[in-house]
Amino acid sequence: MSNLTLTINQQDYEFDNLDPRTTLLDVCRHHLHITGPKKGCDHGQCGACTMIINGRRINSCLTLAVMHDGDEITTIEGIGLPESLSELQQAFKDHDAFQCGYCTPGQICSATALIEEIKQQWPSHVTTDLQNPNGLLVQEIAERMSGNICRCSAYPNIIKAISQVLEKQVLNSSSVTEDAPNNSPADAAISGVWSPPPSEAQIGGHSMVKQTANVANVPNAASAKGERL
Amino acid sequence: MKRFEYIRALEPQQAVMFATPEDASFIAGGTNLLDLMKIEIETPQKLVDITRLELQQIETTADGGLRIGTLVTNSDLAAHPAVTAGYPVLARAMLAGASGQLRNKATTGGNLLQRTRCYYFYQPDSPCNKRNPGSGCPAIKGENRPLAVLGTSDDCIAQHPSDMAVAMRLLDATIETLKADGTSRQIPIKDFYCLPKDTPNIETVLETGELITHIVLPAPVKGMHTYDKVRDRASYAFALVSCAAVINVNNQGKLETVRLAFGGIGTKPWRNEAVEALLIGTDGNVNIISQAADLLLKDAKGSGQNDFKIPLTRRLLKQVIERALTGKGA
Numbered sequence: 001m002s003n004l005t006l007t008i009n010q011q012d013y014e015f016d017n018l019d020p021r022t023t024l025l026d027v028c029r030h031h032l033h034i035t036g037p038k039k040g041c042d043h044g045q046c047g048a049c050t051m052i053i054n055g056r057r058i059n060s061c062l063t064l065a066v067m068h069d070g071d072e073i074t075t076i077e078g079i080g081l082p083e084s085l086s087e088l089q090q091a092f093k094d095h096d097a098f099q100c101g102y103c104t105p106g107q108i109c110s111a112t113a114l115i116e117e118i119k120q121q122w123p124s125h126v127t128t129d130l131q132n133p134n135g136l137l138v139q140e141i142a143e144r145m146s147g148n149i150c151r152c153s154a155y156p157n158i159i160k161a162i163s164q165v166l167e168k169q170v171l172n173s174s175s176v177t178e179d180a181p182n183n184s185p186a187d188a189a190i191s192g193v194w195s196p197p198p199s200e201a202q203i204g205g206h207s208m209v210k211q212t213a214n215v216a217n218v219p220n221a222a223s224a225k226g227e228r229l
Numbered sequence: 230m231k232r233f234e235y236i237r238a239l240e241p242q243q244a245v246m247f248a249t250p251e252d253a254s255f256i257a258g259g260t261n262l263l264d265l266m267k268i269e270i271e272t273p274q275k276l277v278d279i280t281r282l283e284l285q286q287i288e289t290t291a292d293g294g295l296r297i298g299t300l301v302t303n304s305d306l307a308a309h310p311a312v313t314a315g316y317p318v319l320a321r322a323m324l325a326g327a328s329g330q331l332r333n334k335a336t337t338g339g340n341l342l343q344r345t346r347c348y349y350f351y352q353p354d355s356p357c358n359k360r361n362p363g364s365g366c367p368a369i370k371g372e373n374r375p376l377a378v379l380g381t382s383d384d385c386i387a388q389h390p391s392d393m394a395v396a397m398r399l400l401d402a403t404i405e406t407l408k409a410d411g412t413s414r415q416i417p418i419k420d421f422y423c424l425p426k427d428t429p430n431i432e433t434v435l436e437t438g439e440l441i442t443h444i445v446l447p448a449p450v451k452g453m454h455t456y457d458k459v460r461d462r463a464s465y466a467f468a469l470v471s472c473a474a475v476i477n478v479n480n481q482g483k484l485e486t487v488r489l490a491f492g493g494i495g496t497k498p499w500r501n502e503a504v505e506a507l508l509i510g511t512d513g514n515v516n517i518i519s520q521a522a523d524l525l526l527k528d529a530k531g532s533g534q535n536d537f538k539i540p541l542t543r544r545l546l547k548q549v550i551e552r553a554l555t556g557k558g559a
Binding site: 020021023042043044047050056057058059062063064066067110113114117120121122123124125127130131142143144145146147148226227228229 | 320333
Protein backbone atom coordinates (compact mmCIF):
# COMPACT_ATOMS: atom_id res chain seq x y z
CA MET A 1 0.00 0.00 0.00
CA SER A 2 1.44 3.32 -1.04
CA ASN A 3 1.00 7.06 -0.68
CA LEU A 4 1.54 9.23 -3.68
CA THR A 5 0.70 12.44 -5.51
CA LEU A 6 -0.38 12.37 -9.14
CA THR A 7 -0.54 15.56 -11.16
CA ILE A 8 -3.27 15.02 -13.72
CA ASN A 9 -4.31 17.83 -16.05
CA GLN A 10 -2.42 20.28 -13.82
CA GLN A 11 -4.34 19.27 -10.71
CA ASP A 12 -2.72 17.41 -7.81
CA TYR A 13 -4.40 14.32 -6.40
CA GLU A 14 -3.17 12.71 -3.18
CA PHE A 15 -3.63 9.03 -2.51
CA ASP A 16 -3.23 7.17 0.77
CA ASN A 17 -2.96 3.43 0.74
CA LEU A 18 -3.58 3.01 -2.95
CA ASP A 19 -3.37 -0.65 -3.91
CA PRO A 20 -0.10 -0.80 -5.90
CA ARG A 21 -1.80 -3.07 -8.45
CA THR A 22 -3.91 -0.15 -9.66
CA THR A 23 -3.02 0.95 -13.16
CA LEU A 24 -2.87 4.61 -14.06
CA LEU A 25 -5.92 4.04 -16.27
CA ASP A 26 -7.96 2.58 -13.41
CA VAL A 27 -6.96 5.38 -11.04
CA CYS A 28 -8.27 7.92 -13.53
CA ARG A 29 -11.45 6.11 -14.45
CA HIS A 30 -12.44 4.44 -11.18
CA HIS A 31 -10.95 6.63 -8.46
CA LEU A 32 -11.06 10.09 -10.04
CA HIS A 33 -13.87 9.64 -12.57
CA ILE A 34 -11.68 11.03 -15.31
CA THR A 35 -13.34 8.86 -17.93
CA GLY A 36 -11.94 10.31 -21.16
CA PRO A 37 -9.24 7.65 -21.37
CA LYS A 38 -10.94 4.39 -22.37
CA LYS A 39 -10.28 0.78 -21.50
CA GLY A 40 -10.26 -1.13 -24.76
CA CYS A 41 -8.04 -4.18 -24.47
CA ASP A 42 -6.30 -3.46 -21.13
CA HIS A 43 -3.14 -5.03 -22.62
CA GLY A 44 -1.47 -2.19 -24.54
CA GLN A 45 -2.68 -3.38 -27.90
CA CYS A 46 -5.41 -0.89 -28.83
CA GLY A 47 -4.24 2.55 -27.65
CA ALA A 48 -7.68 3.67 -26.35
CA CYS A 49 -6.09 4.42 -22.95
CA THR A 50 -3.31 6.62 -24.35
CA MET A 51 -2.24 9.45 -22.04
CA ILE A 52 0.71 11.83 -22.13
CA ILE A 53 3.21 11.57 -19.27
CA ASN A 54 5.94 14.20 -19.09
CA GLY A 55 5.33 14.92 -22.76
CA ARG A 56 5.42 11.29 -23.93
CA ARG A 57 2.43 9.23 -25.08
CA ILE A 58 2.06 5.91 -23.28
CA ASN A 59 -0.50 3.15 -22.72
CA SER A 60 -1.95 3.98 -19.30
CA CYS A 61 -3.33 0.45 -18.90
CA LEU A 62 0.21 -0.92 -18.85
CA THR A 63 1.66 1.21 -16.10
CA LEU A 64 1.13 1.30 -12.35
CA ALA A 65 -0.10 4.53 -10.80
CA VAL A 66 2.41 4.20 -7.93
CA MET A 67 5.24 4.49 -10.43
CA HIS A 68 4.12 7.99 -11.47
CA ASP A 69 4.53 9.90 -8.21
CA GLY A 70 5.28 13.49 -9.23
CA ASP A 71 4.84 12.97 -12.98
CA GLU A 72 2.87 15.39 -15.18
CA ILE A 73 -0.03 13.43 -16.64
CA THR A 74 -2.34 14.69 -19.37
CA THR A 75 -5.56 12.98 -20.43
CA ILE A 76 -7.94 14.10 -23.17
CA GLU A 77 -9.65 16.30 -20.55
CA GLY A 78 -6.40 18.25 -20.22
CA ILE A 79 -6.04 18.71 -23.97
CA GLY A 80 -9.33 20.51 -24.52
CA LEU A 81 -12.89 20.81 -23.32
CA PRO A 82 -16.11 21.07 -25.35
CA GLU A 83 -16.03 24.87 -25.11
CA SER A 84 -12.31 25.11 -25.85
CA LEU A 85 -11.27 22.38 -28.28
CA SER A 86 -7.64 21.91 -29.15
CA GLU A 87 -6.63 22.33 -32.76
CA LEU A 88 -6.52 18.56 -33.20
CA GLN A 89 -9.92 18.05 -31.60
CA GLN A 90 -11.41 20.62 -33.96
CA ALA A 91 -9.67 18.94 -36.91
CA PHE A 92 -11.10 15.55 -35.90
CA LYS A 93 -14.57 17.14 -35.91
CA ASP A 94 -14.01 18.94 -39.21
CA HIS A 95 -12.74 15.81 -40.96
CA ASP A 96 -15.29 13.42 -39.44
CA ALA A 97 -12.37 11.44 -38.04
CA PHE A 98 -14.43 9.04 -35.94
CA GLN A 99 -17.66 7.11 -35.93
CA CYS A 100 -18.43 5.58 -32.52
CA GLY A 101 -15.81 7.79 -30.82
CA TYR A 102 -14.55 5.20 -28.33
CA CYS A 103 -10.95 5.27 -29.56
CA THR A 104 -10.97 9.03 -30.17
CA PRO A 105 -9.58 10.27 -26.81
CA GLY A 106 -6.65 7.90 -27.26
CA GLN A 107 -6.22 8.87 -30.90
CA ILE A 108 -6.10 12.57 -30.04
CA CYS A 109 -3.72 12.13 -27.07
CA SER A 110 -1.51 9.99 -29.28
CA ALA A 111 -1.58 12.49 -32.16
CA THR A 112 -0.92 15.42 -29.83
CA ALA A 113 2.32 13.80 -28.66
CA LEU A 114 3.13 12.56 -32.17
CA ILE A 115 3.29 16.16 -33.43
CA GLU A 116 5.96 16.89 -30.83
CA GLU A 117 7.88 13.73 -31.84
CA ILE A 118 7.89 14.92 -35.43
CA LYS A 119 9.00 18.40 -34.40
CA GLN A 120 11.87 16.73 -32.54
CA GLN A 121 12.83 14.89 -35.74
CA TRP A 122 12.23 11.40 -34.40
CA PRO A 123 12.53 8.80 -37.18
CA SER A 124 10.02 5.98 -37.75
CA HIS A 125 9.98 2.55 -39.36
CA VAL A 126 9.07 4.05 -42.76
CA THR A 127 11.58 6.90 -42.62
CA THR A 128 14.00 6.86 -45.56
CA ASP A 129 16.67 9.10 -44.07
CA LEU A 130 16.93 8.37 -40.36
CA GLN A 131 18.73 11.64 -39.70
CA ASN A 132 16.29 13.77 -41.64
CA PRO A 133 12.81 12.29 -41.37
CA ASN A 134 9.85 13.84 -43.14
CA GLY A 135 7.10 13.24 -40.62
CA LEU A 136 4.53 15.03 -42.76
CA LEU A 137 4.11 12.16 -45.19
CA VAL A 138 0.95 10.09 -45.08
CA GLN A 139 2.88 6.87 -44.58
CA GLU A 140 4.75 8.44 -41.67
CA ILE A 141 1.51 9.42 -39.92
CA ALA A 142 -0.02 5.98 -40.54
CA GLU A 143 3.06 4.21 -39.20
CA ARG A 144 3.39 6.46 -36.15
CA MET A 145 -0.31 6.07 -35.30
CA SER A 146 -0.29 2.26 -35.58
CA GLY A 147 -0.60 1.90 -31.80
CA ASN A 148 -4.14 3.31 -31.96
CA ILE A 149 -6.72 0.93 -33.38
CA CYS A 150 -10.07 2.22 -34.70
CA ARG A 151 -12.67 -0.52 -35.10
CA CYS A 152 -14.84 1.85 -37.17
CA SER A 153 -11.82 2.18 -39.44
CA ALA A 154 -11.93 5.97 -39.63
CA TYR A 155 -8.22 5.91 -40.49
CA PRO A 156 -8.36 7.97 -43.72
CA ASN A 157 -10.05 10.85 -41.94
CA ILE A 158 -7.91 10.50 -38.82
CA ILE A 159 -4.87 10.91 -41.06
CA LYS A 160 -6.42 13.93 -42.79
CA ALA A 161 -7.15 15.57 -39.43
CA ILE A 162 -3.63 14.99 -38.13
CA SER A 163 -2.08 16.06 -41.45
CA GLN A 164 -3.88 19.37 -41.33
CA VAL A 165 -2.64 20.25 -37.85
CA LEU A 166 0.84 18.84 -38.47
CA GLU A 167 1.38 20.89 -41.60
CA LYS A 168 0.25 24.03 -39.88
CA GLN A 169 2.33 23.48 -36.75
CA VAL A 170 5.45 21.99 -38.28
CA LEU A 171 5.71 24.18 -41.34
CA ASN A 172 5.12 27.29 -39.24
CA SER A 173 7.94 26.32 -36.92
CA SER A 174 10.93 27.96 -38.62
CA SER A 175 13.54 26.17 -36.50
CA VAL A 176 12.29 22.84 -37.75
CA THR A 177 12.04 23.77 -41.41
CA GLU A 178 15.58 25.14 -41.38
CA ASP A 179 16.89 21.82 -40.11
CA ALA A 180 14.73 19.80 -42.44
CA PRO A 181 14.95 20.88 -46.06
CA ASN A 182 12.71 17.94 -47.05
CA ASN A 183 9.77 19.40 -45.18
CA SER A 184 8.43 21.52 -48.00
CA PRO A 185 4.71 21.91 -48.72
CA ALA A 186 5.21 20.08 -52.02
CA ASP A 187 5.82 16.72 -50.41
CA ALA A 188 3.58 17.29 -47.42
CA ALA A 189 1.12 14.78 -46.16
CA ILE A 190 -1.93 15.02 -48.35
CA SER A 191 0.04 14.56 -51.55
CA GLY A 192 1.72 11.37 -50.31
CA VAL A 193 0.60 7.89 -51.26
CA TRP A 194 0.78 5.17 -48.65
CA SER A 195 2.67 2.18 -49.95
CA PRO A 196 3.06 -0.69 -47.51
CA PRO A 197 6.37 -2.50 -46.94
CA PRO A 198 6.92 -5.53 -49.21
CA SER A 199 4.65 -8.50 -48.68
CA GLU A 200 5.85 -12.02 -48.00
CA ALA A 201 5.20 -12.92 -51.64
CA GLN A 202 7.38 -10.09 -52.86
CA ILE A 203 10.40 -11.08 -50.81
CA GLY A 204 13.15 -12.59 -52.89
CA GLY A 205 11.55 -12.42 -56.32
CA HIS A 206 12.78 -10.30 -59.24
CA SER A 207 10.02 -7.79 -58.66
CA MET A 208 11.37 -7.02 -55.20
CA VAL A 209 14.93 -6.50 -56.37
CA LYS A 210 13.72 -4.26 -59.13
CA GLN A 211 11.47 -2.33 -56.80
CA THR A 212 14.28 -1.74 -54.34
CA ALA A 213 16.55 -0.52 -57.10
CA ASN A 214 13.86 1.89 -58.23
CA VAL A 215 12.90 3.25 -54.87
CA ALA A 216 16.53 3.97 -54.04
CA ASN A 217 16.19 6.98 -56.34
CA VAL A 218 12.88 8.15 -54.93
CA PRO A 219 13.20 10.18 -51.74
CA ASN A 220 10.80 9.21 -48.96
CA ALA A 221 9.70 5.90 -50.48
CA ALA A 222 8.63 3.64 -47.65
CA SER A 223 10.70 0.61 -48.59
CA ALA A 224 13.99 2.35 -49.37
CA LYS A 225 15.72 1.56 -46.11
CA GLY A 226 19.35 1.10 -45.29
CA GLU A 227 22.35 3.23 -44.45
CA ARG A 228 25.89 2.95 -45.71
CA LEU A 229 28.61 3.64 -43.17
CA MET B 230 -3.26 -9.53 -10.61
CA LYS B 231 -1.76 -11.13 -7.50
CA ARG B 232 -0.87 -8.89 -4.60
CA PHE B 233 2.72 -7.70 -4.33
CA GLU B 234 4.83 -5.39 -2.23
CA TYR B 235 5.98 -2.29 -4.13
CA ILE B 236 9.42 -0.83 -3.38
CA ARG B 237 11.13 2.04 -5.17
CA ALA B 238 14.90 1.74 -5.40
CA LEU B 239 16.94 4.93 -5.46
CA GLU B 240 20.31 3.47 -6.38
CA PRO B 241 21.40 0.28 -8.17
CA GLN B 242 22.98 -1.24 -5.05
CA GLN B 243 19.71 -0.78 -3.21
CA ALA B 244 17.77 -2.34 -6.08
CA VAL B 245 19.80 -5.56 -6.07
CA MET B 246 19.56 -5.78 -2.29
CA PHE B 247 15.78 -5.45 -2.46
CA ALA B 248 15.55 -8.03 -5.21
CA THR B 249 17.50 -10.90 -3.66
CA PRO B 250 14.55 -13.16 -2.75
CA GLU B 251 13.45 -15.59 -5.47
CA ASP B 252 10.00 -14.03 -5.72
CA ALA B 253 11.08 -10.44 -6.47
CA SER B 254 11.10 -8.80 -9.85
CA PHE B 255 12.53 -5.53 -11.15
CA ILE B 256 10.13 -3.28 -13.01
CA ALA B 257 11.09 -0.49 -15.43
CA GLY B 258 8.87 0.10 -18.49
CA GLY B 259 6.63 -2.74 -17.38
CA THR B 260 5.00 -3.12 -20.79
CA ASN B 261 5.63 -6.87 -20.89
CA LEU B 262 5.80 -7.65 -17.16
CA LEU B 263 2.48 -5.98 -16.23
CA ASP B 264 0.80 -7.60 -19.20
CA LEU B 265 1.92 -10.98 -17.83
CA MET B 266 1.04 -10.05 -14.24
CA LYS B 267 -2.52 -9.21 -15.26
CA ILE B 268 -3.08 -12.75 -16.42
CA GLU B 269 -1.05 -14.09 -13.48
CA ILE B 270 1.66 -15.67 -15.56
CA GLU B 271 4.11 -13.50 -13.66
CA THR B 272 3.34 -13.38 -9.95
CA PRO B 273 6.16 -11.56 -8.16
CA GLN B 274 5.54 -11.00 -4.46
CA LYS B 275 7.83 -8.01 -4.50
CA LEU B 276 8.16 -5.47 -7.29
CA VAL B 277 11.31 -3.33 -7.23
CA ASP B 278 10.77 -0.13 -9.20
CA ILE B 279 14.09 0.81 -10.84
CA THR B 280 12.81 3.73 -12.92
CA ARG B 281 14.37 6.33 -10.59
CA LEU B 282 17.90 4.94 -10.96
CA GLU B 283 20.46 7.06 -12.79
CA LEU B 284 20.75 4.60 -15.66
CA GLN B 285 19.27 6.77 -18.40
CA GLN B 286 22.38 8.08 -20.12
CA ILE B 287 23.94 7.27 -23.48
CA GLU B 288 27.70 7.84 -23.33
CA THR B 289 30.47 7.32 -25.87
CA THR B 290 33.19 4.91 -24.81
CA ALA B 291 36.98 5.32 -25.14
CA ASP B 292 37.09 2.95 -28.14
CA GLY B 293 34.39 4.79 -30.05
CA GLY B 294 31.45 2.69 -28.94
CA LEU B 295 28.33 3.52 -26.94
CA ARG B 296 27.41 2.71 -23.36
CA ILE B 297 23.65 2.72 -23.01
CA GLY B 298 21.94 2.94 -19.62
CA THR B 299 19.44 0.13 -19.14
CA LEU B 300 16.60 2.63 -18.61
CA VAL B 301 17.06 4.45 -21.92
CA THR B 302 13.72 4.04 -23.67
CA ASN B 303 13.46 2.41 -27.07
CA SER B 304 12.22 5.74 -28.48
CA ASP B 305 15.17 7.68 -27.14
CA LEU B 306 17.70 5.11 -28.28
CA ALA B 307 16.25 4.82 -31.79
CA ALA B 308 16.23 8.62 -32.22
CA HIS B 309 19.65 9.27 -30.68
CA PRO B 310 22.01 10.90 -33.21
CA ALA B 311 24.85 8.52 -32.30
CA VAL B 312 22.58 5.57 -33.05
CA THR B 313 21.03 6.85 -36.29
CA ALA B 314 24.52 7.79 -37.53
CA GLY B 315 26.65 4.90 -36.26
CA TYR B 316 24.22 2.03 -35.67
CA PRO B 317 21.34 2.50 -38.13
CA VAL B 318 20.62 -1.24 -38.05
CA LEU B 319 19.81 -0.86 -34.35
CA ALA B 320 17.61 2.20 -34.88
CA ARG B 321 15.75 0.42 -37.69
CA ALA B 322 15.25 -2.76 -35.64
CA MET B 323 13.81 -0.80 -32.73
CA LEU B 324 11.56 1.29 -34.94
CA ALA B 325 10.22 -1.92 -36.49
CA GLY B 326 9.03 -3.09 -33.08
CA ALA B 327 5.88 -2.35 -31.08
CA SER B 328 4.07 1.02 -31.25
CA GLY B 329 4.98 4.63 -30.48
CA GLN B 330 3.37 4.36 -27.05
CA LEU B 331 5.16 1.14 -26.14
CA ARG B 332 8.55 2.37 -27.36
CA ASN B 333 8.15 5.40 -25.11
CA LYS B 334 7.90 3.12 -22.08
CA ALA B 335 9.95 0.07 -23.03
CA THR B 336 13.58 0.20 -21.89
CA THR B 337 16.76 -1.19 -23.40
CA GLY B 338 17.35 -3.74 -20.64
CA GLY B 339 13.70 -4.73 -20.51
CA ASN B 340 13.57 -5.29 -24.25
CA LEU B 341 16.42 -7.81 -23.95
CA LEU B 342 14.33 -9.68 -21.37
CA GLN B 343 11.06 -9.78 -23.30
CA ARG B 344 9.20 -13.05 -22.95
CA THR B 345 8.01 -15.13 -25.88
CA ARG B 346 4.61 -14.51 -27.47
CA CYS B 347 3.88 -18.24 -27.84
CA TYR B 348 0.09 -18.59 -27.50
CA TYR B 349 0.39 -21.41 -24.97
CA PHE B 350 2.82 -19.49 -22.78
CA TYR B 351 0.20 -16.73 -22.64
CA GLN B 352 -2.64 -19.14 -21.78
CA PRO B 353 -2.57 -19.68 -18.00
CA ASP B 354 -4.67 -22.86 -18.09
CA SER B 355 -2.55 -24.49 -20.79
CA PRO B 356 0.47 -26.73 -20.12
CA CYS B 357 3.75 -24.98 -20.93
CA ASN B 358 7.24 -26.17 -20.10
CA LYS B 359 8.53 -22.62 -19.97
CA ARG B 360 5.92 -21.54 -17.44
CA ASN B 361 5.45 -24.80 -15.62
CA PRO B 362 8.42 -27.10 -16.22
CA GLY B 363 7.45 -30.68 -16.99
CA SER B 364 3.83 -29.87 -17.87
CA GLY B 365 4.36 -30.43 -21.61
CA CYS B 366 4.37 -28.38 -24.81
CA PRO B 367 1.09 -28.28 -26.75
CA ALA B 368 2.64 -25.89 -29.28
CA ILE B 369 4.77 -28.54 -30.97
CA LYS B 370 1.67 -30.24 -32.39
CA GLY B 371 -0.61 -27.23 -32.06
CA GLU B 372 -0.86 -23.61 -33.09
CA ASN B 373 2.77 -22.92 -33.90
CA ARG B 374 2.68 -20.53 -36.84
CA PRO B 375 4.71 -17.76 -35.09
CA LEU B 376 7.12 -20.10 -33.34
CA ALA B 377 10.77 -20.98 -33.80
CA VAL B 378 12.44 -23.37 -36.23
CA LEU B 379 16.01 -22.99 -34.94
CA GLY B 380 17.36 -23.76 -31.46
CA THR B 381 14.22 -25.67 -30.54
CA SER B 382 14.01 -28.73 -28.31
CA ASP B 383 11.47 -31.46 -27.64
CA ASP B 384 10.32 -29.35 -24.69
CA CYS B 385 9.95 -25.88 -26.25
CA ILE B 386 9.79 -24.14 -29.61
CA ALA B 387 8.97 -20.64 -28.34
CA GLN B 388 10.45 -17.86 -30.45
CA HIS B 389 12.36 -14.90 -29.03
CA PRO B 390 10.15 -11.90 -29.85
CA SER B 391 12.55 -8.95 -29.79
CA ASP B 392 13.67 -6.95 -32.82
CA MET B 393 16.14 -4.87 -30.82
CA ALA B 394 17.94 -7.91 -29.43
CA VAL B 395 18.56 -9.19 -32.98
CA ALA B 396 20.43 -5.99 -33.82
CA MET B 397 22.25 -6.07 -30.48
CA ARG B 398 23.39 -9.63 -31.27
CA LEU B 399 24.56 -8.48 -34.71
CA LEU B 400 26.54 -5.63 -33.18
CA ASP B 401 28.21 -7.84 -30.53
CA ALA B 402 26.77 -5.88 -27.61
CA THR B 403 28.00 -6.55 -24.10
CA ILE B 404 25.58 -6.57 -21.18
CA GLU B 405 26.82 -5.05 -17.91
CA THR B 406 25.15 -6.22 -14.75
CA LEU B 407 25.19 -5.70 -11.02
CA LYS B 408 24.77 -8.78 -8.87
CA ALA B 409 23.15 -9.06 -5.48
CA ASP B 410 26.57 -9.40 -3.82
CA GLY B 411 27.56 -6.01 -5.23
CA THR B 412 29.89 -7.34 -7.93
CA SER B 413 29.39 -6.49 -11.56
CA ARG B 414 30.11 -8.47 -14.70
CA GLN B 415 30.16 -8.08 -18.48
CA ILE B 416 28.28 -10.67 -20.49
CA PRO B 417 28.79 -10.83 -24.27
CA ILE B 418 25.33 -11.06 -25.84
CA LYS B 419 26.30 -14.29 -27.61
CA ASP B 420 26.53 -15.89 -24.15
CA PHE B 421 23.51 -14.11 -22.67
CA TYR B 422 20.59 -16.21 -23.96
CA CYS B 423 20.12 -19.91 -23.22
CA LEU B 424 18.71 -22.46 -25.63
CA PRO B 425 15.56 -24.08 -24.23
CA LYS B 426 16.91 -27.68 -24.14
CA ASP B 427 15.09 -29.39 -21.25
CA THR B 428 14.96 -26.22 -19.14
CA PRO B 429 12.98 -23.71 -21.24
CA ASN B 430 12.11 -21.85 -18.05
CA ILE B 431 15.73 -20.62 -17.94
CA GLU B 432 16.04 -17.99 -20.66
CA THR B 433 19.21 -16.05 -19.82
CA VAL B 434 22.34 -16.49 -17.73
CA LEU B 435 21.20 -13.77 -15.31
CA GLU B 436 21.20 -14.87 -11.69
CA THR B 437 18.43 -14.13 -9.20
CA GLY B 438 18.49 -10.46 -8.35
CA GLU B 439 21.06 -9.61 -11.02
CA LEU B 440 20.33 -6.23 -12.60
CA ILE B 441 21.22 -5.16 -16.13
CA THR B 442 22.77 -1.71 -15.73
CA HIS B 443 24.20 -0.94 -19.18
CA ILE B 444 24.42 -2.29 -22.70
CA VAL B 445 27.73 -1.52 -24.39
CA LEU B 446 28.21 -1.40 -28.15
CA PRO B 447 31.64 -1.63 -29.80
CA ALA B 448 32.62 1.03 -32.35
CA PRO B 449 30.35 1.23 -35.45
CA VAL B 450 30.73 -1.41 -38.16
CA LYS B 451 31.33 -0.15 -41.70
CA GLY B 452 28.90 -1.33 -44.35
CA MET B 453 25.28 -1.19 -45.45
CA HIS B 454 22.99 -1.40 -42.40
CA THR B 455 19.53 -2.88 -42.97
CA TYR B 456 16.76 -4.45 -40.94
CA ASP B 457 14.10 -6.34 -42.86
CA LYS B 458 11.04 -7.58 -41.04
CA VAL B 459 8.43 -9.85 -42.58
CA ARG B 460 5.19 -9.83 -40.63
CA ASP B 461 1.44 -10.22 -40.97
CA ARG B 462 0.71 -6.49 -40.72
CA ALA B 463 2.70 -3.55 -42.07
CA SER B 464 3.15 -2.15 -38.57
CA TYR B 465 2.84 -3.13 -34.93
CA ALA B 466 3.24 -6.90 -35.29
CA PHE B 467 5.90 -9.38 -34.28
CA ALA B 468 8.31 -10.74 -36.88
CA LEU B 469 7.59 -13.93 -38.75
CA VAL B 470 11.16 -13.65 -40.01
CA SER B 471 13.47 -10.68 -39.67
CA CYS B 472 17.04 -10.08 -40.71
CA ALA B 473 19.48 -7.52 -39.35
CA ALA B 474 22.47 -7.06 -41.63
CA VAL B 475 25.67 -5.09 -42.02
CA ILE B 476 27.27 -5.84 -45.37
CA ASN B 477 30.23 -4.16 -47.00
CA VAL B 478 31.12 -4.78 -50.63
CA ASN B 479 34.64 -3.90 -51.83
CA ASN B 480 35.67 -2.34 -55.14
CA GLN B 481 36.05 -5.76 -56.75
CA GLY B 482 32.41 -6.54 -55.96
CA LYS B 483 33.37 -9.01 -53.24
CA LEU B 484 31.61 -9.27 -49.88
CA GLU B 485 34.14 -7.84 -47.44
CA THR B 486 32.04 -7.62 -44.29
CA VAL B 487 28.98 -9.78 -43.71
CA ARG B 488 27.06 -9.80 -40.48
CA LEU B 489 23.62 -11.38 -40.34
CA ALA B 490 21.28 -11.94 -37.42
CA PHE B 491 17.73 -13.23 -37.57
CA GLY B 492 14.56 -12.74 -35.55
CA GLY B 493 11.34 -14.73 -35.51
CA ILE B 494 12.98 -18.03 -36.41
CA GLY B 495 15.08 -18.75 -33.32
CA THR B 496 14.49 -19.52 -29.68
CA LYS B 497 16.99 -16.74 -29.15
CA PRO B 498 18.23 -13.90 -31.40
CA TRP B 499 19.88 -16.01 -34.10
CA ARG B 500 23.33 -15.46 -35.55
CA ASN B 501 25.57 -18.04 -37.15
CA GLU B 502 29.08 -16.71 -37.76
CA ALA B 503 29.95 -19.73 -39.97
CA VAL B 504 27.32 -18.53 -42.45
CA GLU B 505 28.97 -15.12 -42.52
CA ALA B 506 32.44 -16.70 -43.00
CA LEU B 507 31.12 -18.69 -45.96
CA LEU B 508 29.93 -15.53 -47.70
CA ILE B 509 32.90 -13.29 -46.93
CA GLY B 510 35.32 -12.95 -49.85
CA THR B 511 32.81 -14.21 -52.40
CA ASP B 512 30.83 -12.29 -55.00
CA GLY B 513 27.57 -13.40 -53.40
CA ASN B 514 26.37 -15.36 -56.41
CA VAL B 515 23.20 -17.43 -56.33
CA ASN B 516 25.07 -20.64 -55.57
CA ILE B 517 26.98 -19.26 -52.63
CA ILE B 518 23.85 -17.68 -51.19
CA SER B 519 22.13 -21.02 -51.52
CA GLN B 520 25.00 -22.74 -49.67
CA ALA B 521 24.84 -20.08 -46.97
CA ALA B 522 21.10 -20.63 -46.57
CA ASP B 523 21.66 -24.40 -46.38
CA LEU B 524 24.17 -23.89 -43.60
CA LEU B 525 21.99 -21.40 -41.73
CA LEU B 526 18.99 -23.73 -41.89
CA LYS B 527 20.83 -27.05 -41.57
CA ASP B 528 19.20 -27.85 -38.24
CA ALA B 529 15.94 -25.98 -38.87
CA LYS B 530 12.90 -27.95 -37.86
CA GLY B 531 9.38 -26.88 -38.73
CA SER B 532 6.46 -28.01 -36.59
CA GLY B 533 3.75 -27.79 -39.24
CA GLN B 534 2.22 -24.33 -39.32
CA ASN B 535 5.63 -22.68 -39.10
CA ASP B 536 7.27 -24.74 -41.86
CA PHE B 537 6.95 -21.73 -44.16
CA LYS B 538 9.58 -19.86 -42.14
CA ILE B 539 12.34 -22.04 -43.57
CA PRO B 540 11.86 -21.13 -47.28
CA LEU B 541 10.95 -17.59 -46.27
CA THR B 542 14.28 -17.21 -44.46
CA ARG B 543 16.09 -18.45 -47.58
CA ARG B 544 14.36 -15.86 -49.72
CA LEU B 545 14.97 -13.08 -47.22
CA LEU B 546 18.67 -13.95 -46.99
CA LYS B 547 18.93 -13.86 -50.80
CA GLN B 548 17.22 -10.50 -50.96
CA VAL B 549 19.41 -8.97 -48.26
CA ILE B 550 22.66 -10.08 -49.92
CA GLU B 551 21.61 -9.21 -53.47
CA ARG B 552 20.35 -5.79 -52.44
CA ALA B 553 23.64 -5.04 -50.71
CA LEU B 554 25.50 -6.05 -53.88
CA THR B 555 23.31 -4.08 -56.27
CA GLY B 556 23.10 -1.10 -53.93
CA LYS B 557 26.89 -0.75 -53.91
CA GLY B 558 27.92 2.88 -54.11
CA ALA B 559 24.32 4.08 -53.89
